Amino acid sequence: MVTTEPDATALMTAAVEGGTFSLRRARKGDLPQILGLLADDQLGAIRESADDPEPYEKAFDAIDADPAHLLVVGELNGDVVATFQLSYLPGLSRKGSWRAQVEAVRVSGKLRGQGVGALMIQWAIGRARERGCSLVQLTTDKSRIAAHRFYERLGFVASHEGMKLTL
Template sequence: MVTADSASAPALLTAAVDSGTFTLRRARKDDLPRILALLADDQLGATRESADDLAPYEYAFDAIDGDPAHLLVVGELDGDVVATFQLSYLPGLSRRGSWRAQIEAVRVSEVLRGQGVGALMIEWAIEQARERGCSLVQLTTDKSRVAAHRFYARLGFVASHEGMKLKL
């Protein structure tokens, strides 16, 4: 297992985009400030995320990084972290005991939107889910994120379920 404090993580994917060379890699703990900036860089995240206290994020990072069913990924453009998402694998009894992949917290820097970076990330995640034997890939996106809904639909996702959450 690659540890959170590794000096460099191997590339999971490398691709040319309009702005340069885009690389996906496993996130490192020292990426947290940039990941948090990406998570906070929209109307919803701005009210939910705060880099004032990194302790809860470091705790969550350690849990994600220490569990082989979860992967926190960052995307770099010529060495700068410009994107992120989490990929988790969930076992289930439904669908004949099949596994599913859950994609969470997808963010791409505003300056890169529309250059195919998000599609590269999601397509990579889908391929990982196939290789892991998952029968489906699922994600949720806030109802107010209409552009995200169009993006996921273009990639083949279908709004087949109504999601519900209970804040604790």
């Protein structure tokens, strides 16, 4: 069951096993919890480090200041347990249509498999439709097989081969 919370900060709330799950815009004070979520998997443990918070704080400020980007946290009974970034991208292809890009989706290990990630992605898809986007896109590392199955269950198709160049 998804409802709109009277609290103006909640973007969405839902009853889940264990309590009430809600999405809200991330605040800078959430960074330690967000970084913990980013580091809580096989790839993040290698890539992320809260030893120097300055680059994360700068990135947060840039995301927060740009209306084309939204950093979201998910809370369960008031504790930050999930996060993702939703960005809106204009493009010339597809008849000049807009895309929504979903990035850095993370759910606390203790909640994976309980529907929290699906609630987040479904909410993001709804926002993309409201913004007039014709496509929701995301990338997921080839080694994240469980994530691939998760996105496929939600209707995503592995239609492209992504490439990255680390600078």
